Amino acid sequence: MPKLLLKNGTVVDPAQNIHAKLDLLIEDGWIAGLKEKITAPGAEVRDLRGKYVAPGLIDMHTHLREPGQEEKETIKTGSKAAVAGGFTSIACMANTDPVADDVSIIKHIKEVAERSGIVNVLPIGACTLGLKGEHITQIGEMQRFGAAAFSDDGQTIASALVLRRALEYASMFGAIVISHCEDKSLANGGSMNEGFLSTKLGLPGLPRAAETIMVARDIELAKNFGRLHLAHISTQESLELIRRAKKQKAPVTCETAPHYLLLTEEAVGAYNTSAKMNPPLRQEQDRLALIDALKDGTIDIIATDHAPHTLDNKRVEFNLAAFGIAGLETALPLLYTHLVKKNIISLDRLIELMSVNPAKIFGLNKGTLKIGAPADVTVIDPDAEKKVDKTKFYSKGKNTPFDGWRLSGWPALTIVGGRIKYTSAEGVLLKKL
Amino acid sequence: MKDLLGLKDLSAVQLGLILARAFSYKKQFGSLGRIKKVLADRHILTLFYEPSTRTLTSFNVAAGRLGARVNNISVSGSSIQKGETLIDTIRNLEVLGFSAVIIRHTHGGAPRLAADNTKMAVINAGDGFNEHPTQALLDIMTMQQYKGSLKKKKIVIVGDIAHSRVARSNIWGLLKLGASVTVSGPATLIPKGIEDFGVRVEHDLDRALSDADFVNVLRMQHERQADQNFIPSKREYHRLFGINEKRLARAKPRLLVLHPGPLNRSVEISSGIADGGQNVILEQVVNGIAVRMAVLTLLIGRAKNA
Numbered sequence: 001m002p003k004l005l006l007k008n009g010t011v012v013d014p015a016q017n018i019h020a021k022l023d024l025l026i027e028d029g030w031i032a033g034l035k036e037k038i039t040a041p042g043a044e045v046r047d048l049r050g051k052y053v054a055p056g057l058i059d060m061h062t063h064l065r066e067p068g069q070e071e072k073e074t075i076k077t078g079s080k081a082a083v084a085g086g087f088t089s090i091a092c093m094a095n096t097d098p099v100a101d102d103v104s105i106i107k108h109i110k111e112v113a114e115r116s117g118i119v120n121v122l123p124i125g126a127c128t129l130g131l132k133g134e135h136i137t138q139i140g141e142m143q144r145f146g147a148a149a150f151s152d153d154g155q156t157i158a159s160a161l162v163l164r165r166a167l168e169y170a171s172m173f174g175a176i177v178i179s180h181c182e183d184k185s186l187a188n189g190g191s192m193n194e195g196f197l198s199t200k201l202g203l204p205g206l207p208r209a210a211e212t213i214m215v216a217r218d219i220e221l222a223k224n225f226g227r228l229h230l231a232h233i234s235t236q237e238s239l240e241l242i243r244r245a246k247k248q249k250a251p252v253t254c255e256t257a258p259h260y261l262l263l264t265e266e267a268v269g270a271y272n273t274s275a276k277m278n279p280p281l282r283q284e285q286d287r288l289a290l291i292d293a294l295k296d297g298t299i300d301i302i303a304t305d306h307a308p309h310t311l312d313n314k315r316v317e318f319n320l321a322a323f324g325i326a327g328l329e330t331a332l333p334l335l336y337t338h339l340v341k342k343n344i345i346s347l348d349r350l351i352e353l354m355s356v357n358p359a360k361i362f363g364l365n366k367g368t369l370k371i372g373a374p375a376d377v378t379v380i381d382p383d384a385e386k387k388v389d390k391t392k393f394y395s396k397g398k399n400t401p402f403d404g405w406r407l408s409g410w411p412a413l414t415i416v417g418g419r420i421k422y423t424s425a426e427g428v429l430l431k432k433l
Numbered sequence: 434m435k436d437l438l439g440l441k442d443l444s445a446v447q448l449g450l451i452l453a454r455a456f457s458y459k460k461q462f463g464s465l466g467r468i469k470k471v472l473a474d475r476h477i478l479t480l481f482y483e484p485s486t487r488t489l490t491s492f493n494v495a496a497g498r499l500g501a502r503v504n505n506i507s508v509s510g511s512s513i514q515k516g517e518t519l520i521d522t523i524r525n526l527e528v529l530g531f532s533a534v535i536i537r538h539t540h541g542g543a544p545r546l547a548a549d550n551t552k553m554a555v556i557n558a559g560d561g562f563n564e565h566p567t568q569a570l571l572d573i574m575t576m577q578q579y580k581g582s583l584k585k586k587k588i589v590i591v592g593d594i595a596h597s598r599v600a601r602s603n604i605w606g607l608l609k610l611g612a613s614v615t616v617s618g619p620a621t622l623i624p625k626g627i628e629d630f631g632v633r634v635e636h637d638l639d640r641a642l643s644d645a646d647f648v649n650v651l652r653m654q655h656e657r658q659a660d661q662n663f664i665p666s667k668r669e670y671h672r673l674f675g676i677n678e679k680r681l682a683r684a685k686p687r688l689l690v691l692h693p694g695p696l697n698r699s700v701e702i703s704s705g706i707a708d709g710g711q712n713v714i715l716e717q718v719v720n721g722i723a724v725r726m727a728v729l730t731l732l733i734g735r736a737k738n739a
Contacts, residue, residue, distance in 0.1 A: 196626030200441070202541030202563025202601060205625060271542035316518055317540040319561070 001418055003027050005040045009048030009379065013055055014352045015359075015368035024053055026375040029418035034369055048379055051412050054351045055367050056088025056376030057332065058358035060149070060178075061231060061255060061303035063324070064090075064121070067108065068097025073308040073396045075109060079118035081306070081328040081395035083422040086411030088376035089120035089358075089366060090306075090328070093153040094131065101126035101137045103145045110146045118428065119416055120376070122148035122364070127166045127177060133157045136166050143173050149362055151178035153231055156214055158184060160221060167226030176362055178229045181214035181238070182279065191319050193265040193280040201271065203318060206280050212237040219245040222252045229361060230254040232305050234279040236289035243298045253361050255301035256290050258331045259401065262338055263287075267401050273314040273321035274401040277307070294345055294353065300361060302353045304331045308397020326397035330388055334402060336380065336409025347380075379413035384424060386410065394428060436548040436555040437728050439564035440605040448573070448606060454727035455574050459720065470500025471734050478531040479505045480522070481558070482538045487694055487718065488558050488568070492535050495725035499734075504531075523547045532733045536560070541598075554732040562596045567728060568693055569602030571721040573610065575713050576647050578720070579689055584611035589641045591617040591674055592651030592701055593663070595624040599693050603649060604630050617641045618651075618674055621663040638674055642684040649691040650676050653701045667700045677703035681711060689713050 004026040011022040011034065018034075025033030025040050033040070059082065065073040073081075075092075082090045092109065094100035100109065106123045113121030125147035129135045131154065139150055150170055156179070157163040163179070170177050187210040192198050194205020215230060215238040222228035223245070233239060233254045245252050259277065264284050267275035275281055293299040307324025314321050332354070339345045345353075355378075359367025366376055385408040390398040414422035422428050440448065461468050477496050479489055489505065496503045506526075519538075526534060533554040536544045541561030548555035559565040576583055588607055594600045594616045607614050608631050615633040616623060623634055635641040642648060653670060657663040664670050671677070676690060690702070690712040698704045706712055 194625050196629040199601075199624040199626045200630070202561050202598060207625075271545055312518070315520055315546075317538070317543045317546060319540040319542075 001028055003040050003043035004415070004418065004420070005038060005043040005045045006053055006377070006379070007045055007047050009051050009053035011053045011369060012347055012351050013369040014348045015055065015356045016370050019348055024369060024377070026377070026415070026418045029375050031369055031371050031373045031375050034371060046413065048412070050383060052347060052380040052382065053369070054378050054380060055355045055369050056378050056414070056416065057086050057354045058089040058364065058366060059087045059304050059306065059328065059331070060091045060301060060358045060362060061153070061257070062090045062092050062306040062328065063095065063308065064092040065308060066096065066112065067105070071310055071396070072313070075112045075121060076116040076118070077394060077396050078306070078308070078328070079113065079116055079121060080428045081326070081393060082119045083414040083416065084394050084411070084428055085328040085330070086332040086378040086380065086414055087119065087328060088378060088414060088416045089122060089364065091122040091124050091148050093151060094124050094126035095154045099126050099130050100124070101129050101131070103138065103141045106142050106145050106147050118421055118430070122146070124149045124151050124153070124178065126150070127152045127157060128162060131155045133159055133162055136162070136169055139170050139175055140173050143175050148364070149176045149178055149229070151180065151231070153178060153180045156180050156182045156184060160217060163218070163221055164225045167221060167228060171226040174363065176227055176229050178231050179214070179218050180231050181211050181218060183210045183213045186210040186213065191276060192268050193282050195265070195283070197265050197268065201268070206278070208235045208237060208282065211235050211279050212241065215241050219250055219252055223248070223250045227251040232257050232260070232279055232303070233290070233299065234260045234282050234286060236286045239289050239293045239298055243293070243296070246298065253300040254298070255303045256299050257303060257305045258327060258334045259325060261287065261290050261294070262334060263401060271318040272401065273316070273318055274325060274399055276318065276321050276323055277305070277325055278323040291344060294349070299353070300357045302331070302335065303358070304328055306395070306397070308395050309399050310396070311398065314399050325399050325401060326393060326395045328395060329393050330400060330402050332380065333407035333410045334405070336382070337407040341408065375415060375418035377413070377415040378411055380409055381412035381424065382409050384408060384410040384412065434732065436544070437566050437732060438544050438548060438555065438557045440566050440569055440602045440609070441564065443609070445609045448609060451570060451724070451727050451731060452574055452577065454731065455570070455720065455723040458726045459723040462719070462723070465498060468498055471730055472496065472499040472501035475501040475532045475733055476530055477501045477503045477533045477535065477729070478526055479503065479535045479558070480526070481505070481507045483559070485537055485558070487721070488537065491718070491721040492558065492725050495722045495729060498722070499726055499729060501729070519543060519546055520550045523551045527551050527553050533729065556728060556732065559598050562598050562601065564602045565598040566602050567721065567724055568599050569606045570728070571717055571724045572603055572649060572691055572693070573606050574720045574724055575691060575717045576689070578716070579713065580646060583607060586612045586646045587615070587644055588612050589615045589617055589645045589648045590651065591638060591641070591648060591676070592653055593622040593657055594618050594627065594651070595622045596654070596657070597651050600651060604632055615641045615645070619664055619670070622657070639680065639683055642680065642688065645684060645688055647689050647691060648676060650701050652693065652695065653697055671700055675701055675703065676706050678705045681706065691717060693717070
């Protein structure tokens with residue numbers, strides 16, 4: 001593998017408290033040098049003047065659909081979408097068909113991902129067999145073969161006792177359980193946030209309490225039985241509970257997704273199924289509370305909840321449309337444009353939320369550019385400006401509410417394990433360099 | 434206007450236009466033979482994903498009086514049960530040459546999805562619990578027939594507001610015409626955010642009725658009690674929200690009772706009221722034909738006809 005020298009970029013590595021103009025040298029897939037003015041004879045040199053060089057982004061919440069729903073996405077198309085969006089590692093949820101509740105599926109996913117060799121794919125194993133919420137899975141064995149975390153995402157483990165068992169069992173291996181907080185009985189088949197707008201559109205509502213109740217329950221379970229990460233938080237009340245829990249040193253962390261930070265239920269408009277997701281888009285007060293929680297550290301991670309669907313899954317009656325949006329290829333420029341550029345949070349904080357913290361929380365040897373770390377690097381071009389064009393997505397999922405948004409801060413270069421996998425000029429590079 | 438999807442998006446002027454035409458058709462009901470067959474060259478389709486008796490029949494009668502030919506498709510007996518999507522269904526029907534499709538559907542927003550994907554005029558005959566515009570128009574027409582302008586008139590809608598498209602369309606229409614609306618019903622069946630429509634919520638029906646000019650009584654669907662636990666019993670429902678002689682005796686003497694039908698006697702309405710002089714239920718049915726004639730001619734009639 002040739003050496004790669006990234007020159008003249010501004011290195012942003014919150015893990016080392018670095019925000020400075022430095023050169024970065026990559027050798028054999030590892031970070032080999034980080035200082036001013038590196039010279040490395042024989043190295044491929046990239047001049048990154050005016051660009052930011054950050055530890056590779058890590059998305060701990062995606063759905064890659066393979067095996068079972070390859071018409072929506074495959075591990076390969078999802079991997080391409082990831083590097084095109086500046087991600088160097090993506091964790092994929094277990095709600096495939098068959099469910100990733102057994103070591104054989106975990107191995108399969110890793111194998112397929114490694115064969116296309118585009119991005120680090122970190123499979124998430126199911127917490128319970130078949131996502132049924134009844135019998136816990138072989139968490140230890142799955143972890144041994146590469147499962148990065150454990151979750152029944154999409155389903156809530158309705159029984160507190162079963163979740164207790166999963167937390168206790170997972171704690172033996174230091175494995176992190178991710179919880180999808182939704183009281184299904186209260187959700188009762190709803191399809192958008194419950195309130196004036198759902199009443200106006202005549203759509204069944206998803207009450208905010210359906211989320212908050214489970215957040216409260218899960219915090220109590222975490223305090224008593226083990227470490228828990230809460231997925232896609234969307235309400236102000238959930239954040240208040242989490243903030244208090246963290247003050248009490250409860251072993252909980254949480255994430256939200258870009259769409260909750262940038263949109264409200266108004267995006268549903270006249271039955272726009274591209275704005276249908278679960279949890280649903282909430283209200284302005286929630287959006288503002290989420291932004292505050294990014295600032296004060298209540299939210300640890302921004303993850304995309306990338307949920308690709310076919311056009312047919314979305315071109316139907318709103319109630320019948322699938323939940324979720326494609327997120328990998330828009331997350332970074334959306335957040336850069338609407339949070340960093342508007343001085344709501346710093347770029348350093350954004351990198352913390354999208355790289356440092358995911359690595360720290362899930363115990364990955366990533367999320368930093370310190371010497372000796374794996375060379376996963378995302379280069380961001382703050383000046384690159386273009387419109388989101390869903391027809392150009394690498395993902396099979398074209399279901400996005402952000403189509404046509406003019407954004408800046410697109411990835412210029414995505415380096416995975418020392419190899420350039422994406423450049424804004426050439427697109428995704430499949431062949432191994 | 435290509436479609437009639439709901440009253441939410443109509444202006445007071447547009448409502449007035451439909452209602453004026455409906456009143457003018459109604460005047461001609463004495464001599465049906467003289468009504469111009471302005472839709473004689475039109476094919477109309479009804480596409481019902483939910484069972485219906487009066488709405489379906491009413492549309493058929495209305496179209497018949499205007500000379501249109503009507504085909505009726507209901508879900509049982511169609512390829513919809515074979516998994517065809519709504520958009521595919523609509524595209525197929527369009528090329529068969531229909532001018533208008535009248536849709537009743539289980540899910541809110543379905544007629545809009547259809548309308549966005551066809552050149553045919555789409556008339557909403559009830560979608561989920563979103564809207565049922567022709568029902569509200571006939572309710573409003575009936576109210577106007579008895580009491581003229583609805584400006585500042587007080588209307589109570591009682592029953593299962595949460596799952597009622599009739600209630601929502603009534604609220605949109607009545608508020609645009611300057612009426613004041615109170616909704617009443619069990620707290621389990623009042624939808625979140627309804628106050629923001631500009632209506633009052635009153636769980637004490639007697640208080641709601643005390644100064645009302647009209648009460649529109651919604652049908653209490655059996656399954657709301659039996660399977661879904663919204664109310665504990667029909668008996669208690671009737672005691673709290675049923676319209677009966679005792680309750681009307683405490684209200685204004687000229688209060689008129691409307692009901693979209695079909696009636697659940699002894700649940701939301703007593704037989705004494707259902708058969709008595711204070712209800713205008715059958716007049717609503719007659720007006721329904723006039724309203725639907727008006728809507729059909731406005732949407733698919735030739736410009737100068739009708």
